[in-house]
Amino acid sequence: MRANPVTHDERRPPLPIVHKFRPEHNLVVSVWTGTVPDAEALASYAELYAHEKWIPGMDELADLRNADMTQITTDGLRGIAKLVREAIKGHGVEFRSAVIASDELAQALIRLYGAINEESKEDACVFQTVDAAVEWLGVPEEVLED
Numbered sequence: 465m466r467a468n469p470v471t472h473d474e475r476r477p478p479l480p481i482v483h484k485f486r487p488e489h490n491l492v493v494s495v496w497t498g499t500v501p502d503a504e505a506l507a508s509y510a511e512l513y514a515h516e517k518w519i520p521g522m523d524e525l526a527d528l529r530n531a532d533m534t535q536i537t538t539d540g541l542r543g544i545a546k547l548v549r550e551a552i553k554g555h556g557v558e559f560r561s562a563v564i565a566s567d568e569l570a571q572a573l574i575r576l577y578g579a580i581n582e583e584s585k586e587d588a589c590v591f592q593t594v595d596a597a598v599e600w601l602g603v604p605e606e607v608l609e610d
Contacts, residue, residue, distance in 0.1 A: 526563045
């Protein structure tokens with residue numbers, strides 16, 4: 465299975481979030497690593513939703529197990545929620561976001577994101593294991609591989 469990552473401007477350092485398209489599963493896999501400040505999370509999701517391979521209604525599997533979420537703020541979560549709403553506006557689609565998060569801060573932030581974005585067509589759930597997240601989405605665990 466080949467990944468179709470979102471490409472970035474090579475003149476700047478890579479973002480700590482890499483998005484990989486899995487069109488055969490109607491899925492985007494987002495892998496967060498290292499410290500992720502609000503500005504970088506917003507830039508990464510803006511690029512994702514502007515990418516030619518992104519289709520409104522694609523589910524997301526976000527792997528936050530190796531991310532430092534200490535610099536994500538409520539304003540950052542609101543910004544991501546706004547990007548999501550704008551990206552799917554007028555498409556009448558629903559989608560799911562399964563988030564794999566092993567630490568309490570990441571889990572709490574994703575629950576807060578769900579509360580901020582509760583009027584959205586996004587169903588976001590947080591899981592502690594890969595097995596539970598892929599089972600909920602109905603995709604094979606191999607979608608996380610490059």
